[in-house]
Amino acid sequence: MHPYRTHNCAELRQDHIDDTVKISGWIHRKRDHGGVLFIDLRDTHGLTQCVVDEGSPLLAEVEKIRPESVITVTGKVRLRPGETQNATMPTGEVELYIDEIEVQGAAEVIPFQVAEDDGAGEEIRLKYRYLDLRREKMQKNIRLRNDVITSLRERMKGQGFQEFQTPILTASSPEGARDFLVPSRLNPGKFYALPQAPQQFKQLLMMSGFDKYFQIAPCFRDEDSRADRSPGEFYQLDMEMSFVTQDDVFNVIEPVMRGIFEEFGGDRTIHSDFVKIPYLESMMKYGSDKPDLRNPLEIVDVTEVFARDDVEFKAFKGTIEKGGVVRAIRAPNVGDQPRSFFDKLNSWAQGEGAPGLGYVLFKDGEGAGPIAKFIPAAAQEELKKISGAEDGDAVFFICNQELAAAKFAGAAREAICNAFPEGHVAAREQGEFKFCWIVDFPMFEMDEETGKMEFSHNPFSMPQGGMDALENQDPLDILAWQYDIVCNGIELSSGAIRNHKPEIMEKAFDMAGYDKQVLEDKFGGMLNAMKFGAPPHGGIAPGIDRIVMILADEPNIREVIVFPMNGNAQDLMMKAPSTASAEQLKELNIKLDLPKAKVKSEAA
RNA sequence: GCGGGCGUAGCUCAGCUGGUUAGAGCGCCGCCCUGUCACGGCGGAGGUCGCGAGUUCGAGUCUCGUCGCUCGCGCCA
Numbered sequence: 001m002h003p004y005r006t007h008n009c010a011e012l013r014q015d016h017i018d019d020t021v022k023i024s025g026w027i028h029r030k031r032d033h034g035g036v037l038f039i040d041l042r043d044t045h046g047l048t049q050c051v052v053d054e055g056s057p058l059l060a061e062v063e064k065i066r067p068e069s070v071i072t073v074t075g076k077v078r079l080r081p082g083e084t085q086n087a088t089m090p091t092g093e094v095e096l097y098i099d100e101i102e103v104q105g106a107a108e109v110i111p112f113q114v115a116e117d118d119g120a121g122e123e124i125r126l127k128y129r130y131l132d133l134r135r136e137k138m139q140k141n142i143r144l145r146n147d148v149i150t151s152l153r154e155r156m157k158g159q160g161f162q163e164f165q166t167p168i169l170t171a172s173s174p175e176g177a178r179d180f181l182v183p184s185r186l187n188p189g190k191f192y193a194l195p196q197a198p199q200q201f202k203q204l205l206m207m208s209g210f211d212k213y214f215q216i217a218p219c220f221r222d223e224d225s226r227a228d229r230s231p232g233e234f235y236q237l238d239m240e241m242s243f244v245t246q247d248d249v250f251n252v253i254e255p256v257m258r259g260i261f262e263e264f265g266g267d268r269t270i271h272s273d274f275v276k277i278p279y280l281e282s283m284m285k286y287g288s289d290k291p292d293l294r295n296p297l298e299i300v301d302v303t304e305v306f307a308r309d310d311v312e313f314k315a316f317k318g319t320i321e322k323g324g325v326v327r328a329i330r331a332p333n334v335g336d337q338p339r340s341f342f343d344k345l346n347s348w349a350q351g352e353g354a355p356g357l358g359y360v361l362f363k364d365g366e367g368a369g370p371i372a373k374f375i376p377a378a379a380q381e382e383l384k385k386i387s388g389a390e391d392g393d394a395v396f397f398i399c400n401q402e403l404a405a406a407k408f409a410g411a412a413r414e415a416i417c418n419a420f421p422e423g424h425v426a427a428r429e430q431g432e433f434k435f436c437w438i439v440d441f442p443m444f445e446m447d448e449e450t451g452k453m454e455f456s457h458n459p460f461s462m463p464q465g466g467m468d469a470l471e472n473q474d475p476l477d478i479l480a481w482q483y484d485i486v487c488n489g490i491e492l493s494s495g496a497i498r499n500h501k502p503e504i505m506e507k508a509f510d511m512a513g514y515d516k517q518v519l520e521d522k523f524g525g526m527l528n529a530m531k532f533g534a535p536p537h538g539g540i541a542p543g544i545d546r547i548v549m550i551l552a553d554e555p556n557i558r559e560v561i562v563f564p565m566n567g568n569a570q571d572l573m574m575k576a577p578s579t580a581s582a583e584q585l586k587e588l589n590i591k592l593d594l595p596k597a598k599v600k601s602e603a604a
Numbered sequence: 605g606c607g608g609g610c611g612u613a614g615c616u617c618a619g620c621u622g623g624u625u626a627g628a629g630c631g632c633c634g635c636c637c638u639g640u641c642a643c644g645g646c647g648g649a650g651g652u653c654g655c656g657a658g659u660u661c662g663a664g665u666c667u668c669g670u671c672g673c674u675c676g677c678g679c680c681a
Contacts, residue, residue, distance in 0.1 A: 029641075029642080029643095031639090031640050031641065031642095031643050031644095032637085032640095032643090033637060033638060033639070033640065033643075033644085034636070034637035034638070035637075035638040035639095036638045036639065036640080037640095038639080038640055038641065038643085040641070047641095049640085049641070051639085051640095053638090054638055055638095066632095067631095080639085081639075083639090084639050084640075084641085086640095086641060088641090089641080092641085109614075109631080109632060110614085110615095110631085111614060111615070111631095112614080112615050112616090112631085113615070113630070113631070115642085116630085116642065118615055118616060118630065118631080119615075119616045119617085120615055120616075121615085121616085121673080121674090122673075122674075123672085123673060123674090124614095124615075176680075176681075177679080177680050177681085178679085178680085196680095196681085197681075199681095219681090221680065221681085222680095223679060223680045224605095224678085224679060224680080226675085226676080226680090227674090227675070227676090229680075236681090351607085351608075352676095352677085353607085353677090457681075458681075484681080491681075493681075494681045495681090541681075543681080566673075566674090567673075567674065567675090568672090568673085
């Protein structure tokens with residue numbers, strides 16, 4: 001007989017009755033009745049009830065073994081008597097009568113409960129992640145993650161993509177997020193950077209003649225965390241292909257996404273259309289470049305109404321005179337909402353730093369609410385016309401400079417939708433995945449603080465119109481072959497048709513204020529490669545953690561990562577990051593120059 | 605870097621307007637219990653109320669500072 005097990009903890013059935021079997025696992029629960037004692041033995045597959053029968057010499061020993069200890073038990077499978085069968089357990093018809101028991105790994109008293117969700121906080125869960133991972137929900141999430149990744153691989157391979165591995169120690173790049181740096185011992189004073197994405201490598205693979213690349217790629221970015229952004233590192237389904245247009249990339253990735261969400265989405269439905277929304281339209285209608293299309297509210301521009309001479313709302317007029325805009329959101333059928341509905345939204349807006357959230361409620365044929373008196377009837381009619389509002393609807397207003405107004409209107413659109421009671425006509429749709437492509441991103445944007453022109457997204461994107469556009473269009477009007485894919489308000493990925501022409505590359509970087517020397521220094525490898533025959537190519541890189549997070553219906557991305565860091569990019573279990581020894585630093589030619597406050601807290 | 609929330613037993617939390625010995629559930633320890641499956645019963649241990657200052661006759665409770673966690677903004681494919 002095998003030393004540890006003949007079956008796993010989910011296998012035993014009536015077929016096994018009278019067999020002598022051996023199973024191993026963790027003690028999930030113990031129920032001690034004095035004479036007879038039950039153990040639910042757990043492994044990753046399931047649970048099996050084991051019995052220490054009355055009069056067994058093992059009783060005293062077993063009573064002392066704590067929950068979460070690992071044991072191996074040997075004994076005979078027996079049918080459970082009549083009404084003691086448990087229909088809620090797959091193995092509930094039978095039980096194992098223990099003849100022998102061996103403790104493989106004793107457990108001390110555990111800091112939180114594994115067998116049930118006792119609400120333990122994240123800090124302690126991360127410190128004892130291996131205990132947390134034993135819990136049913138985490139096992140399920142991680143299994144889902146594994147299944148998703150397997151399926152992604154198969155779907156990509158099925159479309160003829162080859163899987164690659166690219167370097168982890170590589171060069172820093174000036175665009176994008178902050179890099180993680182790794183000092184080089186062999187090259188004093190020099191540093192590797194961890195890749196923010198294998199961007200250049202995958203493009204170089206295209207230039208190397210591989211047609212279709214993909215990788216389950218680790219990416220490293222030294223940026224602050226969010227609920228949907230794991231600090232430090234995350235994984236992408238990174239892909240790139242040659243001789244393609246934007247539509248070709250969409251046609252490859254849409255069936256992958258649709259397939260994954262159908263396969264693992266349970267009873268949630270996927271909208272068949274992956275709607276394409278130009279960036280500018282998305283910012284106007286949804287106030288965001290990652291709109292949640294389950295929210296039916298739309299934003300409209302009503303600047304002209306508030307600019308009318310007969311409208312006397314000074315707060316908005318002043319902003320309009322300084323070039324600002326007024327955006328409006330129609331909230332349907334809120335005539336019967338209590339005053340608190342509007343007050344809560346107003347205090348939400350104030351909490352966001354706005355003066356408030358003005359509105360007009362159209363009720364009984366006239367406009368009501370705090371600012372209605374500044375808007376004469378004719379102008380109110382105009383507002384109704386533009387926003388589509390009818391009697392019983394309210395229209396909320398946001399006034400600011402264009403970008404700020406768009407962003408705040410986007411936030412207000414979400415806040416208003418969230419404020420609707422359950423079952424409201426405009427409440428967020430449930431049980432759906434609504435995808436969209438955001439396309440036609442601007443190539444450049446103006447940094448509001450410095451007034452300098454910058455790449456608005458990826459500097460390697462091909463400008464629409466190529467060299468001609470760069471030379472002859474207003475830079476701020478140039479669009480890029482740059483796209484994002486969004487699901488339920490979460491940005492899953494962005495991608496682009498890349499710039500594969502060195503002269504366009506040089507021109508674009510020049511326009512973004514990069515010296516030719518910088519381009520040489522930082523992207524010399526790829527720029528050179530472009531001069532030796534580069535195919536047109538493009539790709540995309542959907543975030544795997546986010547996909548799994550949506551599929552698992554988890555509000556926090558750390559719930560689908562085995563060993564995540566906390567919000568401050570610390571691994572509480574492994575105690576990373578940690579200090580380096582004097583020897584290590586010396587070897588790397590590094591001297592520390594720490595801020596005073598840090599030194600103090602370190603000492604304390 | 606900024607703003608909101610939280611910090612009380614191993615875990616999750618209660619503790620009203622400041623007032624005697626800070627509570628509950630789970631867990632833990634002991635005893636009892638022959639069929640449970642969140643087993644049950646009786647008893648018990650366990651607290652720097654994050655830390656530091658202040659106000660007060662008196663602070664878990666009020667004030668200020670500080671640290672930690674978390675959510676959001678900034679930042680960021």
